[in-house]
Amino acid sequence: MVVDARGSYCPGPLMELIKTIKAQPVGATVDLLSGDRGSSKDVPEWVAKAGHELVGVFEEEGHWRIRVRKGR
Amino acid sequence: MVLLSPELSKLHAGALMASVAASSGMTVNVFASMGALGQFRRQVVEERRFVVDEVGRELLAKDVPLFHRMLADARDLGDLHVYGCAMAADLMGWRDEDFLDLVEDVIGVAAFFGKSEGAQVITI
Numbered sequence: 001m002v003v004d005a006r007g008s009y010c011p012g013p014l015m016e017l018i019k020t021i022k023a024q025p026v027g028a029t030v031d032l033l034s035g036d037r038g039s040s041k042d043v044p045e046w047v048a049k050a051g052h053e054l055v056g057v058f059e060e061e062g063h064w065r066i067r068v069r070k071g072r
Numbered sequence: 073m074v075l076l077s078p079e080l081s082k083l084h085a086g087a088l089m090a091s092v093a094a095s096s097g098m099t100v101n102v103f104a105s106m107g108a109l110g111q112f113r114r115q116v117v118e119e120r121r122f123v124v125d126e127v128g129r130e131l132l133a134k135d136v137p138l139f140h141r142m143l144a145d146a147r148d149l150g151d152l153h154v155y156g157c158a159m160a161a162d163l164m165g166w167r168d169e170d171f172l173d174l175v176e177d178v179i180g181v182a183a184f185f186g187k188s189e190g191a192q193v194i195t196i
Binding site: 009010011012014015018019022046049050 | 088091092095096097134136137142145146149
């Protein structure tokens with residue numbers, strides 16, 4: 001599942017991720033695409049707090065890909 | 073979260089923090105009073121009569137989802153409530169129906185304290 005939140009300002013990408021991950025089963029992987037500078041630091045913080053797993057933060061051309069696995 | 077300033081950028085900051093907190097599982101009670109309450113009126117939002125500084129101008133120019141949108145979305149995602157201040161409403165002659173549906177109720181300070189007992193209070 002890919003959530004494309006490019007073009008959205010903080011906390012838009014995070015909110016999109018939260019919305020999507022709620023609807024997914026445990027173990028599902030979600031890729032968040034974000035061009036917002038804050039998200040690459042903000043999202044991992046939220047992921048850890050919310051009990052999910054951060055698979056990785058990948059810098060791609062002009063945006064970040066933040067991969068998260070739903071933990072609970 | 074106590075919102076006092078009518079300035080768009082400050083409402084934005086408050087709504088941003090409140091919505092992230094609510095989406096992260098925290099209970100958030102927003103109390104809008106004084107000039108901030110006026111900005112929760114339908115007419116102000118519809119006519120986009122916001123009070124803006126340089127950041128507020130950019131929020132409007134870049135069509136960023138504004139405070140009321142963020143709070144409405146967060147209310148769907150988590151445990152977030154928005155209350156209007158009865159004193160400011162009475163003083164200004166604003167009626168309940170003047171406010172956005174987002175404003176759940178118009179209450180006094182004592183009622184707000186009751187809801188926020190033991191909680192951290194942030195004032196903007």
